[in-house]
Amino acid sequence: MRTRPLKVALLGCGVVGSEVARIMTTHAGDLAARIGAPVELAGVAVRRPSKVREGIDPALITTDATALVKRGDIDVVVEVIGGIEPARTLITTAFEHGASVVSANKALLAEDGATLYAAAERHGRDLYFEAAVAGAIPLIRPLRESLAGDKVNRVLGIVNGTTNFILDRMDTAGAGYSEALDEATALGYAEADPTADVEGFDAAAKAAILAGIAFHTRVGLDDVHREGITEVTSADLASAKRMGCTVKLLAICERAADGRSVTARVHPAMIPLSHPLASVREAYNAVFVEAEAAGQLMFYGPGAGGSPTASAVLGDLVAVCRNKLNEATGPGESAYTQLPVSPMGEVVTRYHISLDVADKPGVLAQVATVFAEHGVSIDTVRQKGRQDGNGEAALVVVTHRAPDAALSGTVEALRKLDTVRGVASIMRVEGE
Amino acid sequence: MRTRPLKVALLGCGVVGSEVARIMTTHAGDLAARIGAPVELAGVAVRRPSKVREGIDPALITTDATALVKRGDIDVVVEVIGGIEPARTLITTAFEHGASVVSANKALLAEDGATLYAAAERHGRDLYFEAAVAGAIPLIRPLRESLAGDKVNRVLGIVNGTTNFILDRMDTAGAGYSEALDEATALGYAEADPTADVEGFDAAAKAAILAGIAFHTRVGLDDVHREGITEVTSADLASAKRMGCTVKLLAICERAADGRSVTARVHPAMIPLSHPLASVREAYNAVFVEAEAAGQLMFYGPGAGGSPTASAVLGDLVAVCRNKLNEATGPGESAYTQLPVSPMGEVVTRYHISLDVADKPGVLAQVATVFAEHGVSIDTVRQKGRQDGNGEAALVVVTHRAPDAALSGTVEALRKLDTVRGVASIMRVEGE
Numbered sequence: 070m071r072t073r074p075l076k077v078a079l080l081g082c083g084v085v086g087s088e089v090a091r092i093m094t095t096h097a098g099d100l101a102a103r104i105g106a107p108v109e110l111a112g113v114a115v116r117r118p119s120k121v122r123e124g125i126d127p128a129l130i131t132t133d134a135t136a137l138v139k140r141g142d143i144d145v146v147v148e149v150i151g152g153i154e155p156a157r158t159l160i161t162t163a164f165e166h167g168a169s170v171v172s173a174n175k176a177l178l179a180e181d182g183a184t185l186y187a188a189a190e191r192h193g194r195d196l197y198f199e200a201a202v203a204g205a206i207p208l209i210r211p212l213r214e215s216l217a218g219d220k221v222n223r224v225l226g227i228v229n230g231t232t233n234f235i236l237d238r239m240d241t242a243g244a245g246y247s248e249a250l251d252e253a254t255a256l257g258y259a260e261a262d263p264t265a266d267v268e269g270f271d272a273a274a275k276a277a278i279l280a281g282i283a284f285h286t287r288v289g290l291d292d293v294h295r296e297g298i299t300e301v302t303s304a305d306l307a308s309a310k311r312m313g314c315t316v317k318l319l320a321i322c323e324r325a326a327d328g329r330s331v332t333a334r335v336h337p338a339m340i341p342l343s344h345p346l347a348s349v350r351e352a353y354n355a356v357f358v359e360a361e362a363a364g365q366l367m368f369y370g371p372g373a374g375g376s377p378t379a380s381a382v383l384g385d386l387v388a389v390c391r392n393k394l395n396e397a398t399g400p401g402e403s404a405y406t407q408l409p410v411s412p413m414g415e416v417v418t419r420y421h422i423s424l425d426v427a428d429k430p431g432v433l434a435q436v437a438t439v440f441a442e443h444g445v446s447i448d449t450v451r452q453k454g455r456q457d458g459n460g461e462a463a464l465v466v467v468t469h470r471a472p473d474a475a476l477s478g479t480v481e482a483l484r485k486l487d488t489v490r491g492v493a494s495i496m497r498v499e500g501e
Numbered sequence: 502m503r504t505r506p507l508k509v510a511l512l513g514c515g516v517v518g519s520e521v522a523r524i525m526t527t528h529a530g531d532l533a534a535r536i537g538a539p540v541e542l543a544g545v546a547v548r549r550p551s552k553v554r555e556g557i558d559p560a561l562i563t564t565d566a567t568a569l570v571k572r573g574d575i576d577v578v579v580e581v582i583g584g585i586e587p588a589r590t591l592i593t594t595a596f597e598h599g600a601s602v603v604s605a606n607k608a609l610l611a612e613d614g615a616t617l618y619a620a621a622e623r624h625g626r627d628l629y630f631e632a633a634v635a636g637a638i639p640l641i642r643p644l645r646e647s648l649a650g651d652k653v654n655r656v657l658g659i660v661n662g663t664t665n666f667i668l669d670r671m672d673t674a675g676a677g678y679s680e681a682l683d684e685a686t687a688l689g690y691a692e693a694d695p696t697a698d699v700e701g702f703d704a705a706a707k708a709a710i711l712a713g714i715a716f717h718t719r720v721g722l723d724d725v726h727r728e729g730i731t732e733v734t735s736a737d738l739a740s741a742k743r744m745g746c747t748v749k750l751l752a753i754c755e756r757a758a759d760g761r762s763v764t765a766r767v768h769p770a771m772i773p774l775s776h777p778l779a780s781v782r783e784a785y786n787a788v789f790v791e792a793e794a795a796g797q798l799m800f801y802g803p804g805a806g807g808s809p810t811a812s813a814v815l816g817d818l819v820a821v822c823r824n825k826l827n828e829a830t831g832p833g834e835s836a837y838t839q840l841p842v843s844p845m846g847e848v849v850t851r852y853h854i855s856l857d858v859a860d861k862p863g864v865l866a867q868v869a870t871v872f873a874e875h876g877v878s879i880d881t882v883r884q885k886g887r888q889d890g891n892g893e894a895a896l897v898v899v900t901h902r903a904p905d906a907a908l909s910g911t912v913e914a915l916r917k918l919d920t921v922r923g924v925a926s927i928m929r930v931e932g933e
Contacts, residue, residue: 092794096652102717102837103649199647205795207639207647215631215639217535218815220528285534345801348777362524362812363637363802369777370798380794383650397829405534 076111081150088379138163148172161188171385173200179274186402197385205377206370219360221283224322226356231266232318268297280322280333286408294334294413314339340500414474423493428462443479503538513582520811570595580604593620603817605632611706618834629817637809638802651792653715656754658788663698664750700729704767712754712765718840726766726845746771772932846906855925860894875911
């Protein structure tokens, strides 16, 4: 074994960073044996240097992250500060100064992965980011490496723990959205400003990363259709239950049937209770991958949290250090297929639509005509008069598979019907 | 991209080998793009050269596998013939002649992995074998690489599809063992001689491989406690159901609580219906991995079959080819912990025991005394008189956790009691 240690610079020392530093210390012997050389924490860049950080030599702490990555003796930079800047500049600067990079930064990778990959390649360095998607669940490595000889056709999963916790509470405790959000916040599953999670931004970033890797093409954040869970109601969950379904926020990346384009989207959807994703509870994550030869694979585990994320970071750290000793690099960007990303309108899916309609004869015929005019075939209709006797009835329509554009065109036309008082909810149905 | 192709020799052209050859042809462009150089099938060693092999140039077919691996221009040897010899000699010869090896041979890796690893290392070549355990499910790579910065404490899973199919049929259709085995054979899930599967040899080989990688120590086939499913009865399944459980053949690799030893075992066990492994149906495989930082991860998918296994082989082929171009090697054997493997007697587990006892007062007290004398604490007892009024009763005892030696000592002593007419079944209870 080499005795001269590999030097690691840690950018950020919050929940994940402090756990990375702790494991690097407590498991130093194991890491050295697995890498073939010891690793040494050479510097830790933080914003608040005065904060007490147990187990970290105060002499390593600096507020000057730029100077740290420019030192020239750093072998690997671990970036766990998040956000676009200064993370992007620090990472590209790290490559320029000879370091490889392990990052957990999904926002940056989704926003501008191409710049990072290009900088890594230009300087012959590694960019690894298992921790950016689904915490400790090995997903990036299986997609990049295990399935490198296969053709992935679909990735479908729960990749945001906060929203899964909220929907799970709404389902099992019958809670309303804001009540469930309050509980998630109280338990630390949701941040003070939950926008990134509940509006689907976090899941969309992960969908962009997964789609890019799965289909060997570039998928940007703008290519991902995004809907959050803020509009999901207790009534939607109840409707789902009546159909033998539950509601999950899904990230779905698909290759079109003709193989010439791909799509990526994040939205709440009903899935059958018999689907394995339906039983993913609380803040857990799970991802299905469908590949031509492998068939259907599922990966399940904790999708966030300091320790799980640190596990993913350290796995990458070991790989990157081994590559460094081998004077080799792991897989870089693979975007050779250059498949275009189709808009949401071209996605083929199913709708579950709840309508408030006038309680009089002929309404169903009118509604059915609108569906037919848009080429959307109806699977089931459930019609019932309201209890309050105000002359309104509820109509629940579940469609067969159709292009999303035809479905949303149908809904638009339904809204214009005099006999349709309102569209109570629209939800896609997946996983069948 | 390099234009000179990497040359691949295929040893074996059965269900898996022919699928590997097919995908290498149909997906040649994708493989080249992902590797950075084209790959070329340079020779195929078979036993029956006269068999028509669609899509394979007859000029590539040879019966002389040794000459093929000795050619000197082969970059990667793909070994899918199985068994110990000639596979072992062919693989070591391949390394001697400069090739890296991708193998799906669980029996050989479990029996003599150390020899293969040593030969690979001596010649600076790669030995990859994702396909040896759980087909297409990425498991070796996540354990070797994704979790390389973590500490794995437990691997628990269903790693044999044939036995899972049989137990699933016994559970859902109420079939007896031999009836379910017949169905498995008819559907192609069981081989004509099902011994390797139903006696647990196949699962034990996988357990040895998984334990070795998970704990960074050498675990041989002899270190694995092995029990098959041939003794499992419909009554066991019914008993399990009454307890809210089902029966699965589990491979379990554990680090002892004090961290100083490990165990590996394969046996049927009752697991609660609420455990995710309980819902793994038909011939599917699923493996739980518990690691210190990552927490509990699950990997699920098809555990066998030509296409899924070929997917795993090709993923390894891409990795090995990339390493070759990089003039680097991937992870080799990691056995630095040298942890001893403890015998089954030291495993801490729970027993579910069905006894046929004399239907008279004082029997339960006698039985309970035997448990107490062996230091085994009883969790629940269910006692009932038989319908046939022959003076016998049934006693079902579920214990708390205790060393397996204490549990089997208890059973031995119970057998000697006059009032115990027979031990109808003993099964371990796991996953709680």
